[in-house]
Amino acid sequence: MTSLQLEQTPQQISQPKPSLLKRIWRFIKKNPAGVAGMILVLLSISAALFSQWIAPFDPSKASLTSRLAPPSWADDTGESVFFLGADQVGRDLFSRIIYGAKISLMVGFFGVLISLVIGTILGLVAGYFGKWLDDFIMRVADIQLAFPFILFAIVIMSVLGTGIWKIIIILGLTYWVGFARLIRGEVISLKEQEYIHAAKAIGGTTFTIIRKHILPNVMSSILVLGTMYIAEFILLEASLTFLGLGVDPTIPSWGGMLADSRNYVTTAWWTATFPGIAIMLTVLGFNLLGDWLRDKFDPNMKL
Amino acid sequence: SGGGKEKASTDSSKGSEENPVKDRGNEIVIGVSGDPQNWDPIDTFLLDWSTVATSVFEGLVDRTIDLELQPGLAESWEYLDDKTLQFKLRQGVTFHNGEPFNAEAVKFTFDRLLGAEGQKGPQYSNYTSIESVEVVDEFTINMKLNTPDPVLLTKLAGYGAVIVPPKYVAEKGDEHFNNNPVGTGPFKMTSYKRDQEIVLEKNPDYWKEGLPKLDKVVYKIIPEASTRLAELQTGKIDIMKRVEVSQAETVKETGFLELQEVGTPTAFSLRFDVAKKPFDSKEVRQAINYAVDKEAIINEILGGYGKPISTFQSELSFGNNPDLEPYPYDPEKAKELLKKAGVKEGTAVDLFIPGNDGNFKEIAQAVSFYLEEVGIKVNINTADSTTLTSDLIPNAKAGHMYRQGWGGWTLDFDNTAYLMYYEGEQWNPSFKNEKVEELLEKQRASVDPEERKAIFKELTELLYDLAPELNLYSAVDIYAVNKRVQNFQPPHEDRMRLEEVTVK
Amino acid sequence: MVQKVLEVEELKVGIKDEDGGRIAIVNGINFHLHKGETLGIVGESGCGKSMTSLSLMGLLPAGVERHDGEIRLGNLNFNSFNKKDWRQIRGKKIAMIFQEPMSSLNPVYTVGAQINEMILNHERVSKKEARNRALEMLKLVGIPRPEQVLNEYPHQLSGGMRQRVMIAIALSCNPEVLIADEPTTALDVTIQAQILELMKKIQDQLHMSIVLITHDLGVVAEMCDRVIVMYAGEIVEESLVVDLFDQPSHPYTKGLLASLPDIHEQKEYLSSILGVVPAPGKMPAGCRFAPRCSFAHERCKEVPPLFEMENGSKVKCWLYEDGEAEVAAT
Amino acid sequence: MIAYIIRRLLHTILVVFAISLIIFFSVRLTGDPVSVMFQAGEPTKEAIAEVRKNLGLDEPLYVQYGIFLKGLVTFDFGESFRSGMPVIDLIKEKLGATLALAFGGMAVAIMIAFPVGIVSAVKRGTGVDFFGRIFSLIGISFPNFWLGIMLILIFAVNLKWLPSSGFESFKHLILPSITLGMILSGILARLVRSSMLEVMNQQYISTAKSKGISDFAVIIKHAFRNALLPTVTFLGLQFGALLGGTVIVEQIFSWPGIGRLIIDAINQRDYPVIQGGVIFLAVIMVAVNLVIDLSYTLIDPRIKIGGSRS
Amino acid sequence: MTENENVLLKVDNLKKYFPIKGGIFGNKTMKQVKAVDGVSFEVMEGETFGIVGESGCGKSTAGRTILRLLEPTEGSIYFQGKNIAELNPNEMRRLRKDIQIVFQDPFASLNPRMKVRDIIEEPLINFGVSDRREREKRVLEVADQVGLTAAQLTRFPHEFSGGQRQRIGIARALISKPKLIIADEPVSALDVSIQSQVLNLMRDLQKEFGLTYIFISHDLSVVKHFCDRIGVMYLGKMVEIAEKHSLYDDPLHPYAEALLSALPSPHPLQMKNRIILKGDVPSPSNPPSGCTFHPRCPSCMDICKTERPSLQVIRDNHAVSCHLYESTEKLAVAAGELK
Ligand SMILES: Nc1ncnc2c1ncn2[C@@H]1O[C@H](COP(=O)(O)OP(=O)(O)OP(=O)(O)O)[C@@H](O)[C@H]1O
Ligand SMILES: Nc1ncnc2c1ncn2[C@@H]1O[C@H](COP(=O)(O)OP(=O)(O)OP(=O)(O)O)[C@@H](O)[C@H]1O
């Protein structure tokens, strides 16, 4: 046997690692948009996670005496009051916005989770098995697309009732199409990859191939689309409220706050402005993050 | 009433106080929120219809802006007997298309309303007490009734009984008539762009001397309130219907605008599903009525644009009992009653409200806040408003409490009370009281106002005690009007009257 | 003496690293090209062949830049060039054909349009004249039914045809220098033979100078007059093609030649060069080939200069230090 | 090619049939149209039953569906409960406004997204890229009703430059188009950018540069032309969606479009209009996509309809 | 070669057509790409059988069809006497333990998201080696055989060079102890210096384990170096099958001849007489009539345009499918009898 000397991979030549701070700075300089997105998303996630501790007031504590109190740092007695003002039933707007992060993110995350699971499974099946299954699933997707979202929402709500979870379900059941199409497309091209043939050649069952080889390789696209859909869902929740199909008004959802206070824009600007800013920043954050992820994983991804 | 607290101060654009409307001439533009889609009076029951069509069509009987009955196309009427009503018709009136108004037209109108065509629409059922219309001479008709109807005259002032031109309808057909209505009113419709605008022009041959004063009225359909207000602020419209409470302040602060308010027959209540625990108990229902500070709600959330009510009707309604005071705000009493009824602290109840009424959401939350104070936890559910009225309420799926608003278009408690309290009616999923039903039937059998008044007094007292709903308020409509418009009087029940309106 | 059309001195091409420092991809190479000559550049994948050729065109990809050295084309010095100057010489004086014939033509324009574009860009001719010229070019590169092909789209042509079209485009303005970056690597042997034959024919006709980049020593043997062997961004050997095959000097060149399977000689095992080309930025100090070299010794920790040999070849290896004249690295 | 079109049409019919079935039964789950008609009337039990009978709603569902299907074959969607107008006439009435808005929104989206996407791709990683992307994302970071209201407040109320609502002149089209276009442009810019990035890596871009033509010509003539295909696909899909999916914009700007027609019908449970409208949109969507697919042959000569890319 | 040598694999009239669908329902086969069109050959135990031919001539398709990664359209494949074209999917899956494949593209044939260890281990899991420690041991063993260190096993494929990746691919094929390895252009993507490393490794492994290879390549010199017997493919058909020296010293088919002459010369002074073929390889969806090579053939005769020649043994271990040799050798011998 000829001697097989160990080949050097570039990684083996070690170089002194720059300091952590320096690496972080470098990262920020290289991905300003991604970092901005991450910060915004982290902010809203922490607001959602730690709302109890951040919010100065009970977000559902209504009091007509403080209705539409304008933002101020302190009242006459020097006691701190509503720092972003109070809403139409006298609740502290700041606390509601903090708690609202929870609701908005919940709608985003769980809505995406549902659509992701359904869409990924159907997309995998359609893409991998092709033929009539593919045709069938894609036709169902066509039908779903042609079905007006609002009517769909009303139908679901009259069958299942209303509430935040129903909205999540509605979004999930509507947006699976996006995932399914994306995954299907990816799987179709992935299927022709040599390592998939290889997986078959080494005796892999269909299930193993999908689980071990296909799924992990579509994960990045799923992640990217998921992030973008979170942003979209947060906005859709607001639109549903605008159309009268939103959540119960005691629930502090940004969309609800924004939609229900749109007529106060000129008289009590803070009621709509601050939830609006919260939505904008969070949505922007998720979009930037998604953009960055896509750029990182696959800059040519058609999203 | 009126004038909310001036708390919601603003720094919004007080910018140009100059009236943006400069050269519109002798015409006005009105921003309304909805398009009735169909101008045929027998096919509609929408307030949006009446806002416009009141200027186009007229009935035998008319109602003044203050809701008094007065002669319309009929100069006078009398009961020949209990079941025959004779009308003397006005002479020299013509329809917008030149067709003469006469007994034939009246007969045609009612035959149509009561015939096959009318039966497809929602108006028919209001007029089933009319057996037939007989022509006596060219300007006299007899209306034969099959049963005495105490509110018939009021109904004849209603939408379905306006007189339509027989030849025109016969020749052009119903579909054409739907889109090109012709009546005898002060204005004629010259253009209709669905969901966009309606143009009315002066009817030069109008039978009231010197009226109308305007040459032209344009209605623009603008569903979104904030857009409507923007149009008003920029002078694109002169009158804005349906100003939201939250917008009132802005209007007041704009120099060239004027805010006008008017009480309406529409009452808003949270109705209880009395079949559901704990609202099967009268004490509990009363307790809820005590627990909520309706005055505070009216003053704070509605900015004063609402009137307290004691039963499910407004002060405009025949049958309203002015002696009854709304349940006072008395949380202690409420707690006591609840305790007596054995309702545990923290009992949760479901409240259903329509999701598209921002203002009412605030009210619901205030109610929930008050009820929480007495130990009842309210889960507010929002539903698509149509689902709520057409599905959830009729099928008793609307939780323990649900919002209902009712206008009683006849301005007579009969309409409301019968539909709300008579067993088996569409919007009465669970309430049943024999005494109430007895009284309801009794008042229906009579045409004597005094007698009916007495019955209603008894009925209202009974209902007050039974408390089948938490009566909140009767609505006050707010209109915003450009100051160039003169003599505009906001209508109680959406039926805008514009004959006397002029511009500066 | 034969005229030098192209001279490259101390060419350095690099990328910026994360700290703003430079990582060299091409590290100071010198070469020249005579008129009518074919110069081969060979080397393993990643040794900087393409970067060298792209810097001759001023077409380095984003992030990669030429930061030192001089390139002269006749009496033109590229260092003084602005964007416009570059545009004027590209295609006109120096033209290039690429490795992937499948993707080097724009799929949405006809062949004719793509040749015309080149002609119209550099010469004041009417559209009609340009078209005739394009037709002429297609005939020159031996395309059957050229009139039709002019109106066809690239996808309607086979790989070999496309490469012919590419050559037609490159030659349509009669450039002095043609740079061919692995022009036949993606083609089948039979087609490769056609294209190489064609290039030879055209060179004879037009007296062009060609820089032929390849990693196939067979192609070098076939086509070139002189060869440069590159390793890790540097020139390790430069010699006449005959000398290279007969008496390769640098251990790397020797290794390459030895690892070729020989069709005439049956060996059980091929000899091979162990290890891989180091990545840019991870270059060993001293002789860059030393870690893979079986002749490596102490001296190799220092960077060897380019030694000139008797036969005129130049070698960058300490083995040739003795007895050979050192060539100044300028 | 012909076979391909026929196949697509068969698919369409299948989809339309399925939609008709689903829509027919699902609208009937959502409540009763008759009680909605009596906004201020006297809807006694009997009255409601009477109207229901007259509208044919008391027939068994399968009979109603049969009637509906029969109409469908002849493009007769029935008559609106509300207006008594044939549904098809209602749709025709709205088509102009809907198309105007859809094209307007697309035009705005294209005007924003194409330059932003192209510049972003060409200057990838630079500040221009960063701001371009943020700018294009701003549009999709607001709920559309909010964006609409804000535009009205700024451009109509405060600046008085543009009318705030209505479907009258070109000026009226501007604000709704911007609202719609801003939302679209965010996604479109992203798509243009990524398509451009992909194309810019292609060898033929190097070829183009090696010819000595200007950067602008390289970017527009060579890169962008090739990046157009996914963009057109996306716009095609969006166009279908825009026809019906602009409810909120239509509502804010009082735009008399099909979206509002359908949402009003939904709110009033005007079954025939819902059914007709949805099916109409489905057909349009499929048709637009078919046209887009056929147009690929113009954009990309490699694509042969009915076959695959060669 | 001697008679008693065992036939490991016998391919008989193998066809693989790819349909191009069309028609209204998209189910009508409008055209077929005849990627492999009636190929027959045998592979002996322990030998290396080479398949050469230009791009698109069906080499890969043939290789994959043998493993039934693609379902054959027609024909039989006997592996150790068993017709594997008739096995059900599950039996086939198990048989893959004995036949393995190494792919051309070292970048695309490894799952980028799996660690090298998991890639190499995967066949063992699939083929039911349930003991973890056993698997561990085998992975280390094989890694050592192909020259990978234990430390490298925890890395991901993208951290390796092309040659190393190809070793990973070989390790993966090797771990289930197959009898036959189909190597589909295993060195085409590699630099010459690396190519020789991999070829040497493959030769070592063959010696050590008595492997049989089907070695697919378009590089005639590599094939000559590495294979014992060689089949030349053109447009889905085997045009010549011969023992290597016989083929290289005296190619019979005009195509094989041209192919050999097209090879760039290994030395600048060894210029030779080139046969430059006209035109391009025709499309397999629309192959020429008769002998598919006739439009490019320098010695094309009339008969070639209409009649398809069959493969016949001309001399020892040398069969060709060409009308030029028909008159001299009447004996049409099925490729199966070719020894
Ligand atoms: N755009 C780029 N940015 C950064 N580094 C690059 C870029 N393009 C190439 N490189 C690096 O530059 C080095 C030289 O690349 P080059 O393409 O010149 O090699 P080559 O000799 O042409 O190889 P091949 O035979 O594979 O074409 C390689 O290490 C490569 O990784
Ligand atoms: N899945 C498929 N569908 C349709 N046609 C195919 C498919 N796979 C291969 N082909 C066609 O079959 C023919 C033979 O392809 P194959 O990959 O076997 O050739 P090859 O000899 O391996 O070529 P290369 O040297 O390029 O790898 C080609 O024309 C190819 O286009």
Ligand SMILES: [Mg+2]
């Ligand atoms: Mg290169």
Ligand SMILES: [Mg+2]
């Ligand atoms: Mg192959």
